[in-house]
Structures are given as structure tokens and as C-alpha cells.
Amino acid sequence: MTDSSSSTSDSLESLRQRIDQLDSDILALISERARCAQQVASVKLTEDPSAVFYRPEREARVLRRVMELNDGPLSNEEMARLFREIMSSCLALEQPVRVAYLGPEGTFTEQAALKHFGGSAVPVPTNAIDEVFREVEAGATHYGVVPVENSSEGIVSHTLDSFMASPSLKINGEVVLRIHHHLLVSERTRRDQISRIYSHSQSLAQCRKWLDAHYPHAERVAVSSNAEAARLVKSEWHSAAIAGDMAAKRYELERVAEKIEDQPDNSTRFLIIGTHDVPPSGDDKTSIVAAMRNQPGALHDLLEPFHRHGIDMTRLESRPSHNGAWSYVFFIDFKGHGDDERVKAALAEASERTADLKVLGSYPVGVL
Numbered sequence: 187m188t189d190s191s192s193s194t195s196d197s198l199e200s201l202r203q204r205i206d207q208l209d210s211d212i213l214a215l216i217s218e219r220a221r222c223a224q225q226v227a228s229v230k231l232t233e234d235p236s237a238v239f240y241r242p243e244r245e246a247r248v249l250r251r252v253m254e255l256n257d258g259p260l261s262n263e264e265m266a267r268l269f270r271e272i273m274s275s276c277l278a279l280e281q282p283v284r285v286a287y288l289g290p291e292g293t294f295t296e297q298a299a300l301k302h303f304g305g306s307a308v309p310v311p312t313n314a315i316d317e318v319f320r321e322v323e324a325g326a327t328h329y330g331v332v333p334v335e336n337s338s339e340g341i342v343s344h345t346l347d348s349f350m351a352s353p354s355l356k357i358n359g360e361v362v363l364r365i366h367h368h369l370l371v372s373e374r375t376r377r378d379q380i381s382r383i384y385s386h387s388q389s390l391a392q393c394r395k396w397l398d399a400h401y402p403h404a405e406r407v408a409v410s411s412n413a414e415a416a417r418l419v420k421s422e423w424h425s426a427a428i429a430g431d432m433a434a435k436r437y438e439l440e441r442v443a444e445k446i447e448d449q450p451d452n453s454t455r456f457l458i459i460g461t462h463d464v465p466p467s468g469d470d471k472t473s474i475v476a477a478m479r480n481q482p483g484a485l486h487d488l489l490e491p492f493h494r495h496g497i498d499m500t501r502l503e504s505r506p507s508h509n510g511a512w513s514y515v516f517f518i519d520f521k522g523h524g525d526d527e528r529v530k531a532a533l534a535e536a537s538e539r540t541a542d543l544k545v546l547g548s549y550p551v552g553v554l
Contacts, residue, residue: 274304357547384415
């Protein structure tokens with residue numbers, strides 16, 4: 187062995203030893219953090235047997251701090267994901283978080299739930315969005331995750347209708363998921379004879395142009411979820427499914443084509459619903475629903491206080507009211523927390539100009 191190769195070998199061995207030592211240090215620190223989490227749980231239970239362990243505002247602040255302190259080479263998002271999993275595992279030592287989501291297993295909603303709560307959460311599938319609300323209201327799960335809007339297809343009306351029918355639930359958080367659709371088949375599929383394609387109605391719409399170009403004569407069948415589409419394909423030789431990575435893995439399907447969505451930046455926003463109010467985190471958003479009287483200028487009157495108090499609105503959607511013809515309710519998102527003085531002032535004025543105004547929740551702006 188030459189002196190040069192010997193020097194390289196010694197350098198590699200030294201680096202490997204350094205990595206081994208860092209791994210040991212990281213392991214010790216994670217274990218110490220986990221023990222602290224257990225102590226936190228003990229203190230909380232001593233003070234209040236019904237204590238809430240998951241604190242959305244606290245976790246948002248921790249993840250933001252991690253991203254602020256990070257100086258690479260890992261990206262801020264990747265570093266935050268690592269800490270998200272550490273926090274999820276530590277929280278499970280205090281109390282495993284049960285999270286209802288729109289099932290079956292393998293949906294984008296399950297993926298969003300795990301992105302927000304981490305891999306140690308206990309996901310609970312339901313058959314419909316309103317069932318997610320019922321599970322949380324009944325206390326069967328701690329939280330729920332529901333889709334609220336897609337960047338290309340717009341609002342998810344079932345979610346807004348469920349908020350209108352739910353008197354007690356609050357929005358506790360949000361998570362945005364980049365949506366990639368794939369055309370999936372099973373080992374039984376005859377690829378040259380595909381005559382039926384299953385998917386959720388929104389996914390079919392998000393892939394309309396690609397389907398027109400590649401499968402113009404195939405029947406497009408809307409089902410309750412992309413995961414259900416993937417499940418159906420397992421038993422049919424002439425069908426395919428449009429679904430994502432989680433469904434492909436869960437149902438052991440093969441990708442015929444990847445990322446077939448018409449819009450490359452396609453994403454869906456999901457809301458976290460719970461039973462508690464969330465204190466300010468420092469970077470928050472508030473959602474409200476307002477029922478308007480049927481009179482000229484009603485919408486202008488509703489929005490004017492927010493403009494005057496300098497509050498930035500991020501979303502405005504309308505839905506027909508179930509309480510009378512030609513009446514509407516408006517769903518509004520804006521920056522700021524309900525405890526902020528200017529938000530309080532704007533809400534007080536707006537409530538005087540509506541038939542009814544309900545704050546759905548103030549919650550941290552999505553970090554991941």
C-alpha cells in the first residue's frame with residue numbers, strides 16, 4: 187500500500203469513528219429528550235388528570251426554531267421532518283395520539299395525517315368526511331384530518347358543510363401536501379386492455395388532460411377515495427387506478443405512469459380538527475364562517491372591518507345556507523390569532539353586520 191492510499195484509509199477510518207461518536211451522542215440526547223417528555227406527562231397528570239398532551243402551538247414553535255437554527259447541509263424542511271418524528275415518538279410516550287382521517291388506508295388524507303402528527307400517531311380510517319367529525323366529537327379520537335381545498339379543483343364542499351353542521355369542533359392546525367398522481371395496475375392487469383379507470387372524482391378531474399390523451403375511451407369511475415380505487419384494481423384484470431405513493435405501496439400496485447396530474451404544482455390543504463382552542467404560536471391563521479342577511483352590500487359590510495383593521499385575508503368561499511333560499515354563508519381565512527386585539531376588534535364589528543358569525547378556530551400556520 188502506498189503512503190497516499192494509507193493516508194486516505196486513515197482519514198476515512200477517522201471520519202467513521204467521528205460518525206460513530208456522533209451517533210452515540212445523538213442517541214443519548216434523544217433518549218434524554220424522551221425521558222423529559224415522560225416527566226412532562228407526569229407533571230401534567232398531577233396537575234390535571236384530563237390534561238392535553240399534544241400542543242399545536244408548542245410544536246409549531248419548536249419546528250420553526252429548528253428551521254431558524256439550521257445552517258445545513260440538510261434543508262430546513264428535511265431537518266424539521268426529522269424533529270417532527272422525534273417529537274412524535276416522544277409524544278407517544280406521554281399519550282399516543284389517535285387521529286381520524288378519510289379512509290381507507292392509503293389515502294392522501296392518511297399521508298397528510300402522518301406528515302402532521304408523525305409516524306407514532308395512531309391513524310383511524312373512516313368512510314366519509316362527516317364520520318371524521320363524528321369520531322372527534324364523540325371522543326373516539328383526539329383529532330381528525332380532513333381535506334379543505336385543492337390548488338387546481340378548489341374547495342372540498344363536504345368539509346365546509348360538515349363545519350356548518352358541527353357546533354363544537356375547532357380547527358387546530360393545517361397541513362399542505364403536494365399531490366402526485368400515478369396510474370397503477372396489479373399483477374393481474376392486462377395493460378393493453380384497460381377499459382376502466384377508478385379514482386376519486388377530484389383526482390379524475392386533476393388528471394383530465396392526461397387521460398384524454400392516453401386513455402380517451404376508458405370508462406372513468408369515481409369512487410369514495412383513491413385508496414378504494416387501488417383496492418378495486420386488485421381484483422379486476424381490465425382496470426387501473428389513479429392514486430398516490432401510499433396507496434401504491436399499501437396495495438402492492440405497479441406504476442404504469444408517474445406524476446400524471448395536469449398541474450405540476452398540484453397540492454391539497456388539509457385541516458386538523460379537535461375539541462380545544464389553540465393559544466397563539468406567533469404565526470397564526472384564523473378561520474370563520476358568517477351567515478349573511480339577504481340585502482344589498484352585505485358582503486362589503488362583512489369585509490370592511492377586516493380591511494380597516496389591516497387584516498390580510500387568505501381565502502373567501504361561499505356556500506348556500508340551509509336556513510333559507512337566496513341566503514349564503516361565507517368561509518373566510520385570515521392571518522392573525524383570535525386573541526390579537528385588532529382581530530378581536532374586526533370580529534366584533536363584523537358580527538354586528540351578520541346574521542351569525544362563528545370562529546372555527548385560530549391555529550398555527552402550517553410549518554411542513
